[in-house]
Amino acid sequence: MAIANLVHASSTLLDVGCGDGDLLAWLQQEKNVSGRGIEIGQAGVNKCIARGLSVISGNADIDLQYYPDQAYDYAVLSQTLQTLQKPKDVLEQLVRIGRYAIISVPNFGYWKNRVYLACKGRMPVTKTLSYQWYDTPNIHFCTITDFVNLCEELHLKIEKRFYVSHLGVPAYFHNKGLLANLFGEQGVFVIRK
Numbered sequence: 001m002a003i004a005n006l007v008h009a010s011s012t013l014l015d016v017g018c019g020d021g022d023l024l025a026w027l028q029q030e031k032n033v034s035g036r037g038i039e040i041g042q043a044g045v046n047k048c049i050a051r052g053l054s055v056i057s058g059n060a061d062i063d064l065q066y067y068p069d070q071a072y073d074y075a076v077l078s079q080t081l082q083t084l085q086k087p088k089d090v091l092e093q094l095v096r097i098g099r100y101a102i103i104s105v106p107n108f109g110y111w112k113n114r115v116y117l118a119c120k121g122r123m124p125v126t127k128t129l130s131y132q133w134y135d136t137p138n139i140h141f142c143t144i145t146d147f148v149n150l151c152e153e154l155h156l157k158i159e160k161r162f163y164v165s166h167l168g169v170p171a172y173f174h175n176k177g178l179l180a181n182l183f184g185e186q187g188v189f190v191i192r193k
Contacts, residue, residue, distance in 0.1 A: 162188055
């Protein structure tokens with residue numbers, strides 16, 4: 001819901017890694033958004049199409065280059081950046097395709113993850129990071145601070161930034177977000193060129 005609240009009514013949106021289309025369906029019904037999706041998993045594409053959503057099968061790492069510049073008001077990537085082969089390249093494509101990119105990332109620096117690793121000596125398995133180390137789709141582990149640093153490196157402007165706590169409560173932060181890095185299960189960002 002944190003991402004849905006950032007999207008203006010009657011806007012256009014590309015949801016990259018849209019899964020089974022929950023966000024797209026909600027935005028179309030509740031905010032009259034003209035949304036499209038791209039999803040790598042065929043099961044997700046099939047579910048989206050069965051729901052009447054405009055979704056294609058595609059790989060964000062290689063297929064975003066075919067979208068025109070500024071084609072959408074928003075390009076959304078929710079909980080997917082860390083699963084991509086080329087997250088930096090995809091981020092650059094998103095800000096090219098959309099006037100704004102809305103990105104959410106799981107925060108591997110969250111204090112409970114740190115304690116779990118320190119006390120148990122194993123990679124954390126939580127509600128947010130629900131996979132074992134050997135079957136996780138996550139291949140690039142990052143923190144909120146890592147993401148802010150990447151945006152700076154790419155000279156991207158962060159319009160809004162907040163973290164979401166384990167209670168689902170968003171809290172805005174500034175700069176590198178050192179406290180956000182400790183207390184946020186995920187970071188959510190609105191960025192542009």
